[in-house]
Amino acid sequence: MKILIDARLYGPSDTGIGRYTQKLVENLIKIDTKNNYLILLRKDNYELLNFPKNWTKILTDIKHYSFEEQIKLPIILYNLKPDLVHFPHINVPILYFGKFVVTIHDMIMHKFKSGTATTRKFPVYQIWRLGYHIAFLKAVYGSKKIIVPATEVKKEIINFYKINPKKVEVTYEG
Secondary structure, eight states, X not given: OEEEEEOTTOSGGGHHHHHHHHHHHHHHHHHOSSSEEEEXXXXXXXXXXXXXXXXXXXXXXXXXXXXXXXXXXXXXXXXXXXXXXXXXXXXXXXXXXXXXXXXXXOOHHHHOOSOTTOSSOHHHHHHHHHHHHHHHHHHHHHOSEEEESSHHHHHHHXXXXXXXXXXXXXXXXO
């Protein structure tokens, strides 16, 4: 099987999602020598990282949460033809219709709507929030499986989006 991991946020410098992605990759390397992996990396990690023979690095220096991500990333994915893609965050390209799993870490943005914690101007923030919700919908309804770090997050997603509980798997982090 050819599995692609969007590891553009790889490493601790990109906060919790980066650390999660790093540890996911490190542990997959230890336990899986059978499948072939494609790993998307940004320039800052591309040269630093070395992988076993069944892993192939793909330089994908596309900024997260950008129009470029929504336009160029699906083209890259379709050209690589993976059997399955893992997005370790909700920023799934809306125009990607292949098989994928997604990790959803929390629903915090669903709960705090005021914009008091952002540096964006309120109208810009509202447009950004709309994009966030569209991406979240794509992640939830377009994925084959959803990975969450806690039972409470699973309950929140199931209740909010009214999806089958079997679609959501709890995999504790750390």
